[in-house]
Amino acid sequence: MPVRASSSSLSRSRERAGVRARALRQNSTDAECRIWSQLRDRRLGGFKFLRQHPVGPFYADFACLDARLVVEIDGGQHFEPDAVAADARRTAALQRAGFEVLRFDNRQVLTETDAVLSVILERLHARSPHPNPLPQAGEGANQGPLPQAAEGAPQDMPASAGQRNTRSSS
DSSP: OOOOOOHHHHHHHHHHHHHHHHHHHHTOOHHHHHHHHHHGGGTTTTOOOEEEEEETTEEEEEEETTTTEEEEEEOGGGGSHHHHHHHHHHHHHHHHTTOEEEEEEHHHHHHOHHHHHHHHHHHHHHHSOOSSOOOOOSTTTTSOOOOOOOTTSOOOOOTTTTOOOOOOOO
């Protein structure tokens, strides 16, 4: 009889990952909270983000699985020489797993939030088309752009616009 891996060991490791991710979410920095408030509930361009998502042995601060994009928010400790080297190894591992990694420091997030969100949105659009594009609908959906009137030239009005019904009721 072949030996099978125990499903309970797999569920235990998933449970440990869930406990670790929960602990990381509960101990978020102010910068992580600020970014999360803009990424959650598909608030940024309709893209779904997960918070403290396990990717291999690492936990991505924020991950958009559809676009394969990870956003990391780094505190001051990430500028120490050992931490810079560890972050480089972590980024390389995430890239091998198929993710693009964007790194921002806490200061950038707290003082330049809109700029950070613009960079994230730009990369999302570059990596993935909009997840739920709106269909073209309505009059003119299959036509090209409307011609523009020359500047200063009178614009034509449809015959029915601004006219009263001149038919008398007798």
